[in-house]
Amino acid sequence: MIAIKLNDELITRYAKKIMGFAYARARDVTAAEDLSQEILAQLTNALRRHEKIADLDGFVYTLCCYTWSNFVRANKKHWRNLDLSALAEQRSGEDIESDAERSDTAERLRREIAYLSALHRKITLRFWFDGRTGAEISRELGIPQSTVRWHIGEIKNKLKVGIEMADNLSYTPQKLVGGLDGSTTPEHNMAGMGEDRLVDNILIVCYGKPLTVEEIARKLSVAAAYLEYHIEELVFMDYLKVVEKNKYQTTFFISRERYSVMETLHINREIPPYAERIYNAFAERYERIRDIGFLGSDLDRDTVLWALLPLTISRLYYASLTAVLERAGSHLAYDFYPHRKDGSQHWVNTRIIDDDWYDTQTEFTAEEIAEHKNFKAAGVWQNSEDLGGGVKAYSVTVMGRGRMDLGIKLEFPNVVELARIAQIIRGGEEPNEYDKLIIANQVKLGYVSVTDGKPKMLIPFFSEEEYGRLTAILDEIAAELGEDMFVECIEGVGRLFEPEIPAFLSEDERLYVKTTRFSAVHYAILYMLENNGFLRSPTDDEAKCLCTVVWCAKTGNRWLA
Numbered sequence: 001m002i003a004i005k006l007n008d009e010l011i012t013r014y015a016k017k018i019m020g021f022a023y024a025r026a027r028d029v030t031a032a033e034d035l036s037q038e039i040l041a042q043l044t045n046a047l048r049r050h051e052k053i054a055d056l057d058g059f060v061y062t063l064c065c066y067t068w069s070n071f072v073r074a075n076k077k078h079w080r081n082l083d084l085s086a087l088a089e090q091r092s093g094e095d096i097e098s099d100a101e102r103s104d105t106a107e108r109l110r111r112e113i114a115y116l117s118a119l120h121r122k123i124t125l126r127f128w129f130d131g132r133t134g135a136e137i138s139r140e141l142g143i144p145q146s147t148v149r150w151h152i153g154e155i156k157n158k159l160k161v162g163i164e165m166a167d168n169l170s171y172t173p174q175k176l177v178g179g180l181d182g183s184t185t186p187e188h189n190m191a192g193m194g195e196d197r198l199v200d201n202i203l204i205v206c207y208g209k210p211l212t213v214e215e216i217a218r219k220l221s222v223a224a225a226y227l228e229y230h231i232e233e234l235v236f237m238d239y240l241k242v243v244e245k246n247k248y249q250t251t252f253f254i255s256r257e258r259y260s261v262m263e264t265l266h267i268n269r270e271i272p273p274y275a276e277r278i279y280n281a282f283a284e285r286y287e288r289i290r291d292i293g294f295l296g297s298d299l300d301r302d303t304v305l306w307a308l309l310p311l312t313i314s315r316l317y318y319a320s321l322t323a324v325l326e327r328a329g330s331h332l333a334y335d336f337y338p339h340r341k342d343g344s345q346h347w348v349n350t351r352i353i354d355d356d357w358y359d360t361q362t363e364f365t366a367e368e369i370a371e372h373k374n375f376k377a378a379g380v381w382q383n384s385e386d387l388g389g390g391v392k393a394y395s396v397t398v399m400g401r402g403r404m405d406l407g408i409k410l411e412f413p414n415v416v417e418l419a420r421i422a423q424i425i426r427g428g429e430e431p432n433e434y435d436k437l438i439i440a441n442q443v444k445l446g447y448v449s450v451t452d453g454k455p456k457m458l459i460p461f462f463s464e465e466e467y468g469r470l471t472a473i474l475d476e477i478a479a480e481l482g483e484d485m486f487v488e489c490i491e492g493v494g495r496l497f498e499p500e501i502p503a504f505l506s507e508d509e510r511l512y513v514k515t516t517r518f519s520a521v522h523y524a525i526l527y528m529l530e531n532n533g534f535l536r537s538p539t540d541d542e543a544k545c546l547c548t549v550v551w552c553a554k555t556g557n558r559w560l561a
Helices: 008-026 029-048 056-078 096-115 118-129 134-141 145-164 197-205 213-220 225-236 257-270 272-290 301-327 366-373 401-405 415-427 433-445 464-481 487-500 507-517 521-531 540-545
Strands: 176-183 240-243 247-250 345-352 379-388 391-399 448-451 454-457 548-553
Touching (some): 008 029, 008 056, 029 056, 118 134, 118 145, 134 145, 197 213, 197 225, 225 240, 225 247, 257 272, 257 345, 257 366, 257 487, 257 521, 272 464, 301 391, 301 464, 301 507, 301 521, 301 548, 345 507, 391 415, 415 454, 415 548, 433 454, 464 548
Antiparallel strands (some): 379 391, 448 454
């Protein structure tokens, strides 16, 4: 409720609005002035009798409408025409103030009923609108009559509190971005998270204190009926958990911009020694790798290293992650991804968009913010497809700022098409019409070029036999560097972020956030090597296919988790 103090300032505040309302209705200056005086007189009398009003703007507007209705009745015999919209505003009551209060209360009542949960809406309609007895409602809904009486008492309290409560105008809808770490099913597709703004905001308001459906509805100013399906889906996917029988709480960590800045600064401090060691191990063996003779072995040295370095970096990162989880005594070392009810296995990896944060934050210096915004890491993408005969084609791609700045979508390479093009190149075949289409497609994407009608691979592509020889060299590199190379780095991230992780999250979720959520090491190293002059910066054409390698094998993907 808003405290009201009648004074000249308050009357002046509404005088101009009232005159605008009056002229919009009467369309005559003289009549509008008369109507304005009448409205101000009614408003002054009403405010003298009230110390508090829940929604003053709404109250004044309603009183204006009722005064206009009476004004129309009193003056219509002198008018030739009446706007049809005025008919809808006419009322029969003589007490304008009381009519305004009743109308405002009725509107608030409708809103509060909409916020009620499904069961309470059913009971409300049956008891107050349909005139059913408690016994009848008990039979219809299949619940004890004493329980019906209890619910009716609860409903009365909720409606009374809601009607007396000031309108919620402070909540600003927000949006989640990001996605999943693992896999999901198309039919559930993360229950709309990141795509449906309502789903995003249900998860955001339930992040922390558990809320009932009614509390979520009131917080978001959305009727409960529009929330219930989404809440059911979010509970099914274990994105919300039920607390205290009828409250809901978000189950995963939601990141914010400041955490990304913290991650960038930490990585830039800790990673350089790792990056140089890995680069030197590859540089010492580059000639042996090139002599394997894979498609693309004649490419620029840096282009090949951009593509192959992620294989070892990711292998050592995930081996180190397993070691950290084993040290913690967690089952996640062997069963890493949560099992969702839709049959998928994944973690939620998302953050709130808050671009304004950069303009208001005081925690980091301008130089640190600039360092973060220049950070080029974006993510590792992997996929595989069957080629037949038990052989699969695998790909690994690191998506960096270079690709994103070119507007390239985060999509998997079509390894089946690339495998067919590799077959054409190796066998010196004449492409058929279908082959020409897939070649043209891969040329457009930047993975292939054509000279004198002959395709050329612009990424490293390894046959099954070549992959075996590459594996032997990469095993040698991993043994030299140590499979647990990144253990201290991962644990350092955990120590940094542990105070930032809410206590209400599960132990598994907390451990995931500490060990994985902010460990961009397996792609940040590449761009650190570029910044420090170890790797040449790519051209725009090279950036299209940068950091992509494809190989064929029967033995599976040894390099990424």
